[in-house]
Amino acid sequence: MPMTDIGIDHEVRDHVAYVTLSRPESLNALTPPLRDRLTELFTAASADPGIRALVLTGTGRGFCAGADLRGTGTVERLPGDVARVLRLGAQRLIAAVLDCEKPVIAAVNGTAAGLGAHLALACDLVLAAESARFIEVFVRRGLVPDAGGAYLLPRLLGPQRAKELMFFGDALPAADAERLGLVNRVVPDDDLQKTAHAWATRLATGPTRALALTKHLVNTSLEADRATAFAAEAWAQEINMTTQDAQEGLRAFTERRAAQFRGR
Incomplete structure (x- = not known):
C-alpha cells in the first residue's frame, strides 16, 4: 500500500527522514493502518545507516488529534481486547519512538491531542508552532490516559502537573508548554519547518x-x-x-x- 494512501508522506533527504502525517481533514487522527505504518517507519529508520535523524510533523491545522475513534463505539469487545490493542498498537508506537536509535524531532504544527500529544512528547526534541496546543483529551471521553501518557508526563513535569493536565483535559498553549518544559522551543508558525530542518540537518552530521x-x-x-x-x-x-x-x-x-x- 503506498504510504500516501494511508495518510503518511515520507521522504529521506541528506540523511534525514521526514515523516508527515497527511490526513488534514481529521487533524491527522491515526487509523490503525496509519499507526502501524508509523511504527514500521521508526523501527526501520532505527536500523538504517542511511538515516541519521528524523522529523515528524503534520499537515493542516493539526499535528495529530490522537486515535481515530470513529466506529469503535459499536464494536463488541471481549475481556482483554482493549489491553491487547493498546499493547500492540499505541504503546508499540510510542516505544518505537523512544527506542529509535536516531534523534527524533517533533515539529508540532497544530493541535496535538491524546495519542497525538504523547507521540510528540516521546520525541527527543519538540519544536512547536505558536499556534500549537497540547490536550490530554482522555478525561473528556471518560477514558484513562493511554499511549504511554502516565509514563511520559510525570517524568517530564512531575506528578502534580501531570495530574492537573490529565484531570482537567484543558488545552495547553505552546507558550505554556514551553514554560513547563514540555517543548524545547516555540517558533512562529511560518518558521517551524525551517527550524526543524536546520536542527535535523545539524543532528544528521553528528556522531x-x-x-x-x-x-x-x-x-x-x-x-x-x-x-x-x-x-x-x-x-x-x-x-x-x-x-x-x-x-x-x-x-x-x-x-x-x-x-x-x-x-x-
Whole structure:
C-alpha cells in the first residue's frame, strides 16, 4: 500500500527522514493502518545507516488529534481486547519512538491531542508552532490516559502537573508548554519547518552512534539508581570508543580542526 494512501508522506533527504502525517481533514487522527505504518517507519529508520535523524510533523491545522475513534463505539469487545490493542498498537508506537536509535524531532504544527500529544512528547526534541496546543483529551471521553501518557508526563513535569493536565483535559498553549518544559522551543508558525530542518540537518552530521547511546542513557536514567546509571555510562563510553566517529572526534581535537562525522 503506498504510504500516501494511508495518510503518511515520507521522504529521506541528506540523511534525514521526514515523516508527515497527511490526513488534514481529521487533524491527522491515526487509523490503525496509519499507526502501524508509523511504527514500521521508526523501527526501520532505527536500523538504517542511511538515516541519521528524523522529523515528524503534520499537515493542516493539526499535528495529530490522537486515535481515530470513529466506529469503535459499536464494536463488541471481549475481556482483554482493549489491553491487547493498546499493547500492540499505541504503546508499540510510542516505544518505537523512544527506542529509535536516531534523534527524533517533533515539529508540532497544530493541535496535538491524546495519542497525538504523547507521540510528540516521546520525541527527543519538540519544536512547536505558536499556534500549537497540547490536550490530554482522555478525561473528556471518560477514558484513562493511554499511549504511554502516565509514563511520559510525570517524568517530564512531575506528578502534580501531570495530574492537573490529565484531570482537567484543558488545552495547553505552546507558550505554556514551553514554560513547563514540555517543548524545547516555540517558533512562529511560518518558521517551524525551517527550524526543524536546520536542527535535523545539524543532528544528521553528528556522531550518530554517540547520540544513540546518549539517548539510551538519558531515557533509562530515570528508572536507574546511581550505581546502575554510572555503570551504564561507563559501558556506553566503552562501546562508543570503538566507533569511527569517536576516533575521528579525538583526531580532530588533537589536530585542531572540525570533526567530520560519518555516522559510523
